[in-house]
Amino acid sequence: MPVYASANQLNVNEVKEGDTLPSIAQSYEATIDDLQQTNGLNMQGQHILMTREEFKNWLFNNEFTREISLIQQHHTWLPAYAQFKGNNHFQMLESMENFHKSEMGWNNIAQNITTFPDGKIAVSRPFNSAPEGTIGPKANANGLTIENIGNFDIGNDTMTAEQKETIVYLTALLCIKFGLTPSVDSITYHHWWHLKTKERVLDNAQDYDVKTCPGTGFFGGNSTESAKKYFYPLVSQKIEQLLAEMK
Structure with a gap:
């Protein structure tokens, strides 16, 4: 089927909840291959895979309600890390999606x-849809969830430089987009939320009442003090850098 002019009007920024490449292709009377080539989409099912720069463009060309x-x-x-083969991003995303739904x-x-x-970023669940998960409804109500592939508890995966840069970069972009200043009230770790009560406990909980997530080795640790000392300063520096570049 040939690509019509209308196919050129589609931009990755316009992809909405429930859209998939087959449904988009049908709407725009295009083949999936031609649609991807014309619009630079790297999409499978609901999952959009992007570089850091592509994510930046996507984020600032979208409005969220x-x-x-x-x-x-x-x-x-x-x-x-053992399950990441360098080119199986979509397979991993679909496996997580299936597990979250079925299990x-x-x-x-x-x-x-x-x-x-490898530093790539995937957007799956629409930003206008609150995340789900064991962190609980209070954190999810106005939350946005970032899952970082890896086991970052000490003694397990050592985060790559590419992923480390991506985590800082996208967190900084989200802070700019939503007007947030890095703090325990704006950037939270799963470790700070009680497994049963779903209340925020910060560092004041027994180990068996909280997860170690995002890892005891995540940017220096998973405590509030490690976040303030090692993670928030990196995000703040990146915010300043990005704002200077945007002028």
């Missing part, structure tokens, strides 16, 4: 964003 005031940092624990009983993949060891 849901209030977003909390960025969640998670690690997958499993799948970890956890959620209506979609839990996370909005996924980062990979």
Whole structure:
């Protein structure tokens, strides 16, 4: 089927909840291959895979209706680096989506964003849809979930430089987009939320009442002090750099 002029009008920024490449192709009277080539889409199912720069363009060309005031940092624990083969981004995303639906009983993949060891970023769950997950409804209500592929507990995966840069970069972009200043109230770790009560406990909990997520080795640790000392300063520096570049 030939590509009509209307296919050129589609931009990755316009992809909405429930859209897939087959449904988009049908709407625009185009083949999937031609649609991807014409619009630069790297998409499978609901999952859009992007470089850092592509994510930046996507983010600032989208408007969201849901209030977003909390960025969640998670690690997958499993799948970890051993399961990443360098080109199986979509396979991993679809496996997580299927697990979240069939085993956890959620209506979609839990996370909005996924980062990979090679520095790539995937957007799956629409930003206008609150995330799901064991962190609980209070954190999710105005939250945006980032799942970082890897097991970042000490003694397991050592985060690559590419993924480290991506996590800082996209967190900074989200802070700019949603008007947030890095702090425990705007960038949260799963470790700070009680498994049973779903209340925020910060560092004041027994180990058996909280997860280690995003990992005991995540940017120096998973405590509030490690976030303030090692992670937030990197995000703040990146915010300043990005704002200077945007002028």
